[in-house]
Amino acid sequence: MRLSRYFLPILRDTPKEAEIVSHRLMLRAGMIRQQAAGSYTLLPLGLRVLNKINAVIREEQNRSGAVELLMPTIQSADLWRESGRYDAYGKEMLRIRDRHDREILFGPTNEEMITEIFRSYVKSYKELPLNLYHIQWKFRDEVRPRFGVMRGREFLMKDAYSFDLDKAGAVHAYNKMFVAYLRTFERLGLKAVPMRADTGPIGGDLSHEFIILASTGESEVFCHRDFLDFAVPPADTNFEDIAGLQAIVDRWTSLYAATSEMHDEAAYAAIPDASRVSARGIEVGHIFYFGTKYSEPMGATVAGPDGKDTHVHMGSYGIGPTRLIAALIEANHDEAGIIWPDAIAPFTVSLLNLKTGDAGTEAACDELYAALTKAGVDVLYDDRDERPGAKFVVNDLIGSPWQLIVGPKSLAEGKIELKRRRTGEREVLTPAAALDRLIGKA
């Protein structure tokens, strides 16, 4: 992408409403625009990051055996009356009437709808286990939206729903998601710790929140330090190995970890001083097992091996991709701006032409741009007619992991500069050598 042809509305000053660093940087880097309280447009740069996060989430969901579909954002009130949640959900649900005066709502979650889909098609235990997920916009009319996309009212959520014949099957489904989540956050470059959690309005008796530690986190968390060094299950983990998965989950739940709502002061006090971690955290995922809470009232049954109809055991599993963008920035930035992990950077390489209009640098940049693009590397070519300083500042702000700097001085010696954003390390090398480095890594 040529920056001169892109839509990247950089802000020089920080808008005054933004208090936390991720919100400030997202506004300054032209990633989001606020439209109302808790409601944001994702500008092109922000959307690129979101798409990359979603791609990682999809790969790991699919790897675990979940199947993607896409449900609508608008749901009927009647569906929610079946579970009893239309009245129970309260003011956070945005309730609307259509032209026929029918009561509808903007979905805050999809347990009812997925249960309706499941019950109308699945009749036999032989079709289980089943896990269906989608990545869709949710609306929750929060009392107090804040911190940009960290707590918005309209936000994207990956929500998965599992169906099993009995509790044992459902626990295995839960464990699959548990492991998929560990892998997802690891691939995004985040240290996430699963913590015992309250189940809230979703209901159920087995639940974990995945929390990343950050000083700006909304929740207070307590855990054992060893969690931070646990190895994440590898890509070739066998998700069908019931005992194997259980062993992984047992290990990851063997030490103390809880949010303040579930905090047990005595258990925490039993941890040796040096191993206690008390910090702020950002909730980036939440998984629940809730048995037949929805399948019973909504009549979701399958015939078991004995021919009798049984209510299915369900679980639901959520990740907030829009919140993850903010969480990633909280975890990856410095004074100059964002430092994207390679896996989710909107652009892997920023190509800086320090002297627009110079025949030599333009020819060199055009060649590099073509070669990188051909190799499938996401490159942002800063071809604007700006002074070098302005280009350095903007490209540091938007945080591409690599900067390829082409200036007349070094080019006179046939060299260009390759800068690593995270460390600031610079290497002077030939264009061909730089390409080898970047394409080899991609």
Added chain:
RNA sequence: CGGAGUGUGGCUCAGCCUGGUAGAGCACUACGUUCGGGACGUAGGGGUCGCAGGUUCAAAUCCUGCCACUCCGACCA
């Protein structure tokens, strides 16, 4: 929902207390000079001061009501 605060060109803000022709910096347009860490000069364009009432000869400024947004607390991917 309780508490605090803010609304003035695209952005950051001054002006308000003490009413009298709407300002600055950045950004934008044109021209010139500049060019390795947010350049400079000259000349321009752009705001019915959140909205509605009221007081007054006169309201960005004073009064009343409303709306929007932000922050702190209680609640939540």
